[in-house]
Amino acid sequence: MRTMDEWLASEETGAPFSHCLCCKVPLVEIDAPWLVNKEIVREECVLEYAICQPCRDAVTDRLSEESKEIVRSFLEHKIDWGERMKEFMLAHDLTDRFAACIACRTPREGLNGFGISALFDSGGSLVTGALPLLICESCIAKMTASLSEPCRAVWRKFLAENFAGPPNDSGFPGFL
Ligand SMILES: [Zn+2]
Ligand SMILES: [Zn+2]
Secondary structure: OOOHHHHHEOOOOOOEOOEOOOOOOEHHHOOOOEEEEEEEEOOEEEEEEEEEHHHHHHHHOOOOHHHHHHHHHHHHHOOOHHHHHHHHHHOOOHHHHHOEOOOOOOEHHHOOEEEEEEEEOOOOOEEOOOOOEEEEHHHHHHHHOOOOHHHHHHHHHHHHHHOOOOOOOOOOHHHO
């Protein structure tokens, strides 16, 4: 079984993420929290990055209030936070959070694809609250189905600016 450190390390290097994807500054030198996001499809990591809070805010600032409200409303209403938090508290291991989708509760083994998100504080300690979490691709698709084209364009631009290869606008785990 994978440890939380293994889950949150870069698949590419096998080491913890060290730099912000966007500003390229070493994460430990940034006086702000950072997020680690990964997207895994059929056991293969197709997207992974760490992004510092200021850079993440710079991306989400370009989204309309309406789009942010769509995502917020999904997270609020389609996830039973009371139940999830109770489970998280009783869990023996933090990695139990990655056993199933936080929204539809489908076990990870039955998923074609999913995203994971984790938050680190400015000192590099994992923050345990609503994150870390795992959300499946069909829930991400439901969450993002009604997002506007300008919002999708922001995400595509973010991917194009930061990653080589064909743009993939299937997932928005970075919003979490
Ligand atoms: Zn940054
Ligand atoms: Zn799901």
